[in-house]
Amino acid sequence: MNQFMKNTLQGPRSAGLCAALLAVVVCLFLLTPAQAASPLSATYAGVWEDSGYTSDYATRNIDLSISQVKGQTAYVEASSTYFHALMSTKENFDATIGRLRSSLVEGTVTFNASGVATLKYKDEYNNGVLKIVLNKGRISLSWTGEEIGEYSFLPGSYTLYKKVNLSEAERAKLGLFLSNFTELGLYKLDSAALKPADLIRFGIWHNYINNYKSAVSDTKGGKLFISRETVSASIRKYFNLPFTKHATVGEYQYNGKGYVFTGADGEAPVYVKVHSVYQTAANQYKVQGSMYNPDSSDEAGYGWVIATVNKITENGKSRYVLGKIDAR
Structure with a gap:
């Protein structure tokens, strides 16, 4: 057989036969199912969050930390925090007096080709399934489980955005921008x-x-x-x-x-101090911060801020423009 192939490939039609054999090999390769790669990559490593008000004086935060990314696996820590001010008053809300509920779910997960991973988790406070879906610059997270007590993970579905590590100077710039509205x-x-x-x-x-x-x-x-x-x-x-x-x-x-x-002097201005920034899209950010009186050394007791801003560049200079602001 080997001698036949040698004689054939050395014959006058060897070029045509080689081309035919190559085509067969290519077809067989294409017909062989391949293992699709997971969209998980090192770019997903870091802290992701979803936060908001659930009522006038109640907030909830969902955090997801992704680390130890290796191939299709990663270590995840998901936490949920809920706070409701006592008697639903602003005074108690600003002073953080009320009901605080928090929980943590953690473990190693493997993402499939669609960017989906699930984690079955059970401890003294939780018994359920955490589902994580990677979705082009954002993460969908859901928790379905039994509510054993006040330290159980908050059930529901959430969209998380990645935390941006801004310099202190840039956070101050962003806080000054938002202060133009709160003042x-x-x-x-x-x-x-x-x-x-x-x-x-x-x-x-x-x-x-x-x-x-x-x-x-x-x-x-x-x-x-x-x-x-x-x-x-x-x-x-x-x-x-x-x-x-x-x-x-x-x-x-x-x-x-x-x-x-006619001009008039109003109340003392209230400014914004930025704590966290999350990227929601290209040049779009969600900002979390607190309000304070610049004439007072006490930065507590003036409420919290959640805002969305866009960053634009004109003539080589960048600036922020407002999408929404919700300060309470």
């Missing part, structure tokens, strides 16, 4: 739902507080004036919205060039 008492804001009147008020009062000397001038009638260009510039800077719908809004009289209004 005006804008604790709950959705950029997509803002009306022109809301934007005009923001543009006027932001400059009144932060740029008084350069943006605000006196009028003959004892009132104050700010140009429409200044108002529009602030709206664009903080919301990335081009603004042209200038008009009189309540006590803010529009005269064609800008706004005439």
Whole structure:
């Protein structure tokens, strides 16, 4: 047989036969089922989180830590934390007085070709299944199990985002950005739902507080004036919205060039200190922080902040613009 193959491949039709044999080999290779690789990679290592308010004075956090990534396996630690303020009051919420419930589920998991892993877990507080699904830059996590006590894992499905390790300077920059809203008492804001009147008020009062000397001038009638260009510039800077719908809004009289209004000093401003940042999409982030009075050494007792922001770059310079803010 070997001699036959040798003589045949050395014959005048050897090139054609070689090509035919190669084609057969390729076809056999393609028809052989391959082991699909899991989408798990070292990029998933780190801390992932989902957090939010469950009521006015109740919060919940779901954390997932992925480590020891090797091939399709990894070590995971999932924790759930729930807090509800005593008597549902802001005072108790700010002072963290109330019911605190927390739980931990951990172990080694193996992800399949679809990026799905399950972990059956049982201890004195838990008896259920943790399911983790890798999904293009985010993780879906669910827990189905028996609620044995107050230290059982919170049942439900959650979408987790990866924690971003910002420098101290960048966290301060982001906190300063969010402080532009809390200092005006804008604790709950959705950029997509803002009306022109809301934007005009923001543009006027932001400059009144932060740029008084350069943006605000006196009028003959004892009132104050700010140009429409200044108002529009602030709206664009903080919301990335081009603004042209200038008009009189309540006590803010529009005269064609800008706004005439009466200034007033309000309550002490409240600023934001950023604690954690999570990336939800390209240049989109979820921010967690706390509020504080800059004139007080005590940073406790002023509430918490959850916000979404976008980071944009124009002319080589980057800045944050607001998506939503919810401060309580």
